[in-house]
Amino acid sequence: MEMLEDFKVESTKKKIKRRIGKEEWIQRLLIIGMLLAFLIMLVLPLLQLFTQAFYDKDGAFIGVANFSKYFTTPTLVQSLQNTIWISGATTIIAVTLAFAYAYAIARTNVFGKRVFQYIALLPLFAPTMMHGIALTYLFGNQGLVTKGMFGLFEGIQIPLYGPVGIVMAEVMYTFPQAFLILLIAFQGSDYRLYEASNMLGASKTKQFFTVTLPSVKYGLISAMFVVFTLSFTDFGAPKIVGGQYNVLATDVYKQVIGQQNMPMGATVGMILLIPAIFAFAVDRITQRKQANLLSSKSVPYRIINNKKRDVISFVYCSVVTLMIILLFVAVGIAASVKVWPYNMGFTFEHFNFSSLTGDGLEAFKNSVIVSAITAVIGAVLTFMFAYAIEKIDQLQFFRKAGYFFSIVPLAIPGLVLGLGYVFFFSQPTIQIFGLSVTNPFHSLYGTIAVLVLVNIIHFYSVTFVTATTALKKLDREFELVSQSMGIPFYKTFFRVTVPMCLPAILEMVMYYFVNSMVTVSAVVFLYAADFKLAAVSIVNMDDAGNVAPAAAMSVLIVVTNIVVRVVYEWGTKALRNRTSQWQKR
Secondary structure (H helix, E strand, O other), X not given: OHHHHHHHHHHHHHHHHHHHHHHHHHHHHHHHHHHHHHHHHHHHHHHHHHHHOOEOOOOOEOOOHHHHHHHHOHHHHHHHHHHHHHHHHHHHHHHHHHHHHHHHHHHOOOOOHHHHHHHHOHHHXXXXXXXXXXXXXXXXXXXXXXXXXHHOOOOOOOOOOOHHHHHHHHHHHHHHHHHHHHHHHHHOOOHHHHXXXXXXXXXXHHHHHHHHHHHHHHHHHHHHHHHHHHHHHOOHHHHXXXXXXXXXXXXXXXXXXXXXXXXXXXXXXXXXXHHHHHHHHHHHHHHHHHHXXXXXXXXXXXXXXXXXXXXXXXXXXXXXXXHXXXXXXXXXXXXHEEEOOOEEEEOOHHHOOHHHHOOOOHHHHHHHHHHHHHHHHHHHHHHHHHHHHHHOOOOHHHHHHHHHHHHHHHHOOHHHHHHHHHHHHOOOEEEEOOEEEEOOXXXXXXXXXXXXXXXXXXXXXXXXXXHHHHHHOOOOHHHHHHHHOXXXXXXXXXXXXXXXXXXXXXXXXXXXXXXXXXXXXXXXXXXXXXXXXXXXXXXXXXXXXXXXHHHHHHHHHHHHHHHHHHHHHHHHHHHHHHHHHHHHO
């Protein structure tokens, strides 16, 4: 009898071992598949970009000759200097404005706090070209401000087309990013430091410099490097209001599109990549230190009533908010009047793009399709890869490599990534350090698939962080209990992990959709002639002098993103409430 029981136990153990072994293979295949995806979507395109910088137009290896030519050509070196100056000025202005704005939201009882917070984020829903177009209608030769609101006051003229216009557009583009980073930094401060400072009799000024600034210093550093990187690599604003003032991003565009000099475009792309990687490294270090500032004993900041401070904060936030709203209003008016500023009659004719593009709203529809596909596939892949890294105890080295590749896209400018995709996907055979290899992915070039892939990898890092944050909140016991009960990991994944992380997954879907709608840098080299995108159409229409239709296309993108976001917030409110109730238990 005992022998029979022992036999049954051994038989059960063998079955469990076989089942676990089968599951381990599935898990390993998932991790290997993740690395293969990164190889195709990230590593090989960047490797091709790097390789092309060492060849000439005829495909002959020339070493560092392209870099030597770049640094000995005065106009190209001037572009680098211009880019550094623009980024530095943008960083100082945008971070200063965002610092005061975030302070007002987080540390005062300013009236209309939530409204101010929402309006500050509006520029995130618009393509960067829209800021330049708005400035054209405000400060251009026939702008509202230039003409004094048609005689209401004396006009104000500024040299818009050049560094001034670029900096103004970049400030509006980067302000929301800096504001969000600094808002989180202010909200994460420990109030015990302020209590100690008050007990020691420190003045408000001394308290600001000895407590407030040190408590948010890592957030401040992070905001500075994020703004610097975004303005350093941005293409949209310099393209619209740059005039003859060249920067690195427009140099890449001119070398590739204008002169068809792909190797020099790759060279400029490599140079564009260096500061971005440096800023990325510093930002990661500061974020790690910021995470270690708070402990379980930390006390949230308590706002003390101060009417004078609140009134000043309200006035300041109102001025910044008015500037943001004015940009959107200017674009809206430009898109809906007949001929600015000579015939201000209302019309929808600028929204009929048939006479300009020959395909009406096709470009806008294409963008919605690409963004929707990117959102769904991107969110699924990102969450699966994040799950593989966080929850699977297989192939530890490969998982660490996957984590590294998941963070790297944050440091890659869209133009550089798009150019790498051109070099990789457009070639039937690819040259890797002298070796000719057949490219099995060449058939994807010029299709919707390559646009989806570049968008997924371009915006991957932020969604990956969202996914890992959600997964880390789940107790490890779920997987251990499931394993002890003989439940396959994939059943636990679909029945437990996904439902609990659904709010985060839907937020990832939103992030992919909105950013895919507004991006231009990553796709400007990749779209096919018969499959234009809305953001790229804005650039093309502005190049042709059709600024009003470009404004109309910008309005369509903004309205679409806002409507989708509102529907998302309304539709997921109940889901978020249920999830928050579960987390409180």
